[in-house]
Amino acid sequence: MGFFPFTYNPDHSVIVNANTEDYLKENKQVAETIETWAWIYHGLHDAIPTTMENLWSGHQFPFRESWEELQISYTLCHFGLYKQAMCSLRSVLELGLLSVYYNINDLGHETVKKWLASRDSTDANTPYFSSVWKILISHPNVEKFQDIIDIKKRVMNLSYLHNYIHTKGQKFSNQLGLLKSNSQTFEIKGFENWLAGFKEIVLLIVTLHILKYPTSMIDYDYSLKFGIDVPSFPHMRQSNLWRLKENFPPDFIMALQKISDNDDNVKDFKNWIDNHEDMSEEDLEKQIVDMDRREIVRQGFESYLRNQFALYRADTFEALIPSVQERVKKLEFWAKENNHYEDKFPDLNRSER
Known part of the structure; x- marks a missing residue:
């Protein structure tokens, strides 16, 4: 390779990455905060329903892209590219609103089509926030929440992220308004700005x-009714809802709960769930075995076994709980009989060890 006159380079990113790791190890509460809030956002996958009508339509594309952009933003932050991480956060916000x-x-399976296809026409452009808000506030629940908490103002307060995109002076530049070298460096201020x-x-996006x-x-354990194969109706996994309730501001939780409790669709849904037959232990075990077999076919039993150790935080087979041991033994026999025992991606899995 040639000698580039670059001060921002991968070697500096590696150093900053190590510094960021040290910071998170020393400040476990910060690391736990990022983990918790990331899981809350990830949980929106379950809230957006998929039906026969909108299957493969791309109606979930804006959120999926938003989730990927969030991961990229964190990665950029980890490497000390704070300005770029903030620009990426702006995309998270816009896509989440969309x-x-x-x-x-x-x-969504109809309205998203032109935008999704990236057509070269005005009506296919990403809409401005003013247009987006007119549609959002037309929903009765958004209107009710807005009467209690000014969510519109809080979204608009995030317009400062534009300043990173357009570099509004030193504060919003790669220097972050600090006296620092002209390369990636770990900066607590940059990390804290990103976290906020x-x-x-x-x-805001989860609330909307x-x-x-x-x-x-x-707040319901849907596994009682559906096991591990919960239908794609709008819901939030119980563990994720608990995270949300523990971390969102109390006024947000009170407003959301009140609106939900008074929603007619919610009342009908609760009645349907209550009257739905519970799943038997036999049917649940069959579900798990069927899912595990699919994993073994894709990856091989050896890879599946490592995943089981990670899932149950066990170092050895004997450390697995008895019911899992029994299932794994049966699946090992099945895998050998059907030529699915060996790891199907040994090079990839070796690099992950």
């Missing part, structure tokens, strides 16, 4: 999705 905007009337924006965006899909506020 996820609700396009699906507000349950017609990250949490606020997760709070819940207002659109208020059944997400139902």
